[in-house]
Amino acid sequence: xxxxxxxxxxxxxxxxxxxxxxxxxxxxxxxxxxxxxxxxxxxxxxxxxxxxxxxxxxxxxxxxxxxxxxxxxxxxxxxxxxxxxxxxxxxxxxxxxxxxxxxxxxxxxxxxxxxxxxxxxxxxxxxxxxxxxxxxxxxxxxxxxxxxxxxxxxxxxxxxxxxxxxxxxxxxxxxxxxxxxxxxxxxxxxxxxxxxxxxxxxxxxxxxxxxxxxxxxxxxxxxxxxxxxxxxxxxxxxxxxxxxxxxxxxxxxxxxxxxxxxxxxxxxxxxxxxxxxxxxxxxxxxxxxxxxxxxxxxxxxxxxxxxxxxxxxxxxxxxxxxxxxxxxxxxxxxxxxxxxxxxxxxxxxxxxxxxxxxxxxxxxxxxxxxxxxxxxxxxxxxxxxxxxxxxxxxxxxxxxxxxxxxxxxxxxxxxxxxxxxxxxxxxxxxxxxxxxxxxxxxxxxxxxxxxxxxxxxxxxxxxx
Numbered sequence: 001x002x003x004x005x006x007x008x009x010x011x012x013x014x015x016x017x018x019x020x021x022x023x024x025x026x027x028x029x030x031x032x033x034x035x036x037x038x039x040x041x042x043x044x045x046x047x048x049x050x051x052x053x054x055x056x057x058x059x060x061x062x063x064x065x066x067x068x069x070x071x072x073x074x075x076x077x078x079x080x081x082x083x084x085x086x087x088x089x090x091x092x093x094x095x096x097x098x099x100x101x102x103x104x105x106x107x108x109x110x111x112x113x114x115x116x117x118x119x120x121x122x123x124x125x126x127x128x129x130x131x132x133x134x135x136x137x138x139x140x141x142x143x144x145x146x147x148x149x150x151x152x153x154x155x156x157x158x159x160x161x162x163x164x165x166x167x168x169x170x171x172x173x174x175x176x177x178x179x180x181x182x183x184x185x186x187x188x189x190x191x192x193x194x195x196x197x198x199x200x201x202x203x204x205x206x207x208x209x210x211x212x213x214x215x216x217x218x219x220x221x222x223x224x225x226x227x228x229x230x231x232x233x234x235x236x237x238x239x240x241x242x243x244x245x246x247x248x249x250x251x252x253x254x255x256x257x258x259x260x261x262x263x264x265x266x267x268x269x270x271x272x273x274x275x276x277x278x279x280x281x282x283x284x285x286x287x288x289x290x291x292x293x294x295x296x297x298x299x300x301x302x303x304x305x306x307x308x309x310x311x312x313x314x315x316x317x318x319x320x321x322x323x324x325x326x327x328x329x330x331x332x333x334x335x336x337x338x339x340x341x342x343x344x345x346x347x348x349x350x351x352x353x354x355x356x357x358x359x360x361x362x363x364x365x366x367x368x369x370x371x372x373x374x375x376x377x378x379x380x381x382x383x384x385x386x387x388x389x390x391x392x393x394x395x396x397x398x399x400x401x402x403x404x405x406x407x408x409x410x411x412x413x414x415x416x417x418x419x420x421x422x423x424x425x426x427x428x429x430x431x432x433x434x435x436x437x438x439x440x441x442x443x444x445x446x447x448x449x450x451x452x453x454x455x456x457x458x459x460x461x462x463x464x
Contacts, residue, residue, distance in 0.1 A: 013185050017069045030142045036133045042306035047108040048259035053190035060102045071098035071177035074170045081208040090167040097157045097171045104129030107310045111260040115267035123297035131155045163406040166224045173407050183243050195242040198235045205232035209417050227410040237426050240396050247393040248433050257389050258337040265383045266328040283320035324382045338439035351459035365436040367458050385447045387439040395430040
């Protein structure tokens with residue numbers, strides 16, 4: 001019988017993360033040694049957030065190891081509940097999926113993905129890249145040591161849109177290992193003092209319950225899911241609200257989003273120059289890995305893509321002949337970000353004489369978006385002079401908005417499983433965070449004047 005040595009990783013959040021001395025976890029340790037997984041050491045978890053929070057330099061590698069660690073804790077709860085009835089194959093698939101779920105993220109993570117979407121680059125969407133790397137790279141060769149079809153099973157679980165059973169809920173749900181890691185890791189590394197959760201108490205009160213579900217109030221069947229005991233009710237509220245608060249304060253920070261928008265347009269301009277045969281105007285040469293990826297987006301050209309490569313490219317693009325590319329690269333290098341005019345959160349409330357409701361702001365913001373689109377067309381430049389950024393984040397996705405009965409957080413209230421949104425006033429009162437921001441060059445007086453006047457005019461025309 002083969003002997004395997006246990007391996008350990010020191011982690012600032014979880015302390016020691018151990019890979020046990022059995023064949024399966026030895027295989028997962030081998031996955032860590034592959035080139036696609038090691039690449040994650042050079043992809044920051046929060047992309048440009050370090051421009052605001054200098055400590056937020058942690059990586060997708062550390063996060064992925066942390067997700068595996070928590071997934072294993074969740075799986076132990078399942079194992080304790082099911083005993084001999086546990087499906088070991090499904091458990092192994094879920095644990096492996098937790099480890100490699102982020103393996104397809106490109107440099108600057110979602111910023112790279114947004115640029116790829118604008119440019120219709122198939123090999124930039126992290127779910128698709130992850131699936132390819134898991135099934136068709138050295139990662140697949142290692143995972144296949146579990147059994148022949150194992151890589152496909154792992155990739156298929158990651159691709160599922162919402163949980164289908166208790167095992168997939170470990171990987172993707174509103175209370176999954178991914179969220180349970182980053183809701184702790186991101187504030188810790190960013191240095192923020194809010195969004196803290198009582199993970200120890202949550203874990204110690206986590207149970208397995210049987211949930212009945214149906215269609216149009218007609219029962220269809222039942223399934224097992226994670227539920228929290230009633231003693232963890234307030235800890236569950238804190239978890240939901242803590243996760244929610246990370247979005248406006250960290251992930252959607254106006255300066256971070258400014259850098260992300262600049263990076264998107266840097267990639268768009270670089271792509272246009274490369275496709276038009278003007279590589280010599282970019283500051284890069286024809287054999288540069290980023291140029292090769294934009295010419296042919298495939299696995300071979302994707303693997304060199306990491307944050308370090310892009311930052312090195314930005315330094316070279318500062319000397320580009322193309323003035324647009326040169327200016328954006330210099331802004332990113334020197335943190336000379338575009339100025340933000342917060343239309344929804346600041347400017348409209350300042351000018352509206354009526355009681356400000358979500359519906360009123362929705363109407364005002366929609367009108368501003370149309371006006372800016374027209375102004376940008378009339379004042380056309382290579383990069384829009386006014387760059388809009390809008391988005392939203394609900395506090396909690398209720399059943400009607402979710403992806404099935406397993407994608408909910410349930411509280412065991414006197415042996416009745418209740419969705420937390422049905423009993424928590426705090427969750428129901430917090431609503432949805434929405435934003436609409438306009439980014440402009442600090443010296444573009446015409447763009448600023450247009451925005452300020454248009455916001456004031458729209459506000460005057462809004463009726464209750």
